[in-house]
Amino acid sequence: MTAPVILIIAAVALCVVMGCAFLALRLTGNSGWADTFWSFGVGAIGILSILFSDDMVSSSRKWLVIILLALWSLRLGGHILLRTLNSEDDPRYARLRREWGPAANSRMFFFLQSQAFAGILLVISVYIAAARPDIDLEFPDYLGFVLMLIALAGEAIADWQLKRFSRNPANRGKICDTGLWRWSRHPNYFFEWLGWVSYVLIAADFDGDYVHGWLTLAAPVLMYILLRHTSGVPPLEEHMLATRGQAFRDYQQRTSIFFPMPPQK
Numbered sequence: 001m002t003a004p005v006i007l008i009i010a011a012v013a014l015c016v017v018m019g020c021a022f023l024a025l026r027l028t029g030n031s032g033w034a035d036t037f038w039s040f041g042v043g044a045i046g047i048l049s050i051l052f053s054d055d056m057v058s059s060s061r062k063w064l065v066i067i068l069l070a071l072w073s074l075r076l077g078g079h080i081l082l083r084t085l086n087s088e089d090d091p092r093y094a095r096l097r098r099e100w101g102p103a104a105n106s107r108m109f110f111f112l113q114s115q116a117f118a119g120i121l122l123v124i125s126v127y128i129a130a131a132r133p134d135i136d137l138e139f140p141d142y143l144g145f146v147l148m149l150i151a152l153a154g155e156a157i158a159d160w161q162l163k164r165f166s167r168n169p170a171n172r173g174k175i176c177d178t179g180l181w182r183w184s185r186h187p188n189y190f191f192e193w194l195g196w197v198s199y200v201l202i203a204a205d206f207d208g209d210y211v212h213g214w215l216t217l218a219a220p221v222l223m224y225i226l227l228r229h230t231s232g233v234p235p236l237e238e239h240m241l242a243t244r245g246q247a248f249r250d251y252q253q254r255t256s257i258f259f260p261m262p263p264q265k
Contacts (some may be wrong), residue, residue, distance in 0.1 A: 003055050011120045018116040020107050031093030032084030033093050034112055039080055041072020042119040049123055050130045058136050065130040065202060068148045069084060072195055075152055077157055081223070092235040115231075122196070125219035129203035130263035136178045144201035151195035154180065158187040175244055175251045183260035185251065186236070189227040190258055196220040228258050 001009075021037035023079070024030075046069050056062060097104045158180045165176040180187035196219040203213035226232060237257075240248045254264045 001055055003053060003127070003131070006049045006053055007120075007124060010045050010123050013045050014041055014116040014119045014123070015113060018112040018119075019109075021075065022112050025108065025112075026105070027087075027095075028055060030084055030087060030092045031097070032080060034093060034115070035090065036077060036084050038081045038115055038119060039073055039077035041238075042067055042122055043077065045119075046123045046126045047265075050125050053127070053131070056131045059135045061132055061202065062130045063136070064137065064141060064145060065126055065199070067227060068145065068198065069126055071152060071258040072148070074088070076192070079156075087096050091239040092231065095235055095239060118226060121222055122219050125196070125199055125203075125216040128216050129199040130213055130237050132205065132213055134205070136212070140201045140204060140206070144198040147149055148195050151191045151198065153189050154191035154194070158191060162188070169173060173244070173247075175240075175247050177251055177255065177263075180260070181255075183256065184261055185229075185255050185257050186233055189232050190260060194221045220235060233257065239260055 017037050017129055018034075018041070021034045021041075024033035024037065047066050050066055051060060051182060067193065093108075097108065161179040162176050165171050165174075165178070165181075178244045199219055200214075200216045203210070203216040205211070205213050237248075237252075246250075256263075
């Protein structure tokens with residue numbers, strides 16, 4: 001199939017996936033299913049889009065992108081799935097449902113469809129990276145591979161540190177400010193964003209022969225906007241202020257909000 005046909009099918013498929021996420025949320029009352037479906041959906045649809053393309057040469061770069069996308073999807077989706085199965089509702093979505101009141105169901109449906117649109121842009125970015133025509137891998141490809149591994153490891157470590165902290169009864173009502181959380185209030189979001197930068201390195205042709213590669217900049221820009229300014233940091237910070245109060249305000253004063261930096265004294 002040609003690229004336009006594949007991407008249209010991918011867009012429809014992601015809308016269906018997020019429609020299923022809405023049904024799962026309605027049936028269980030657990031909003032964690034939204035991000036579970038999204039993580040697995042973007043990964044699976046992105047990989048299938050690459051595999052079924054007739055416009056793409058079979059190259060090491062193509063398989064590199066497939067492997068990286070699979071690792072990302074399985075790690076993030078698996079983490080959120082386990083959290084959801086343990087009946088841990090996502091406070092961000094729970095707050096939205098409360099604020100929307102009687103219109104919560106319809107507004108949540110369209111909100112999840114907007115997430116499908118974001119997923120489409122990410123699928124397009126990885127497709128462009130995999131479609132770069134140079135057959136042989138170059139230094140930026142290896143750099144992108146290493147960057148993704150760092151991002152996956154960093155996000156996994158941040159999630160593990162927070163989970164370990166939360167499970168300790170002695171930490172009830174306290175703020176996790178150790179490990180990576182000492183350097184950033186949202187290290188998991190930072191490393192999630194960093195992973196999408198890797199596709200820019202893989203796609204970018206610094207000789208100027210593949211100008212489409214620079215379109216992959218849309219992925220990290222989009223993820224930064226979503227994580228830092230819309231559905232990630234702001235609602236979570238509001239939740240933490242409501243539940244932790246002054247302790248979290250003190251944490252805000254000494255710790256970088258997104259990019260890891262030495263804590264202020």
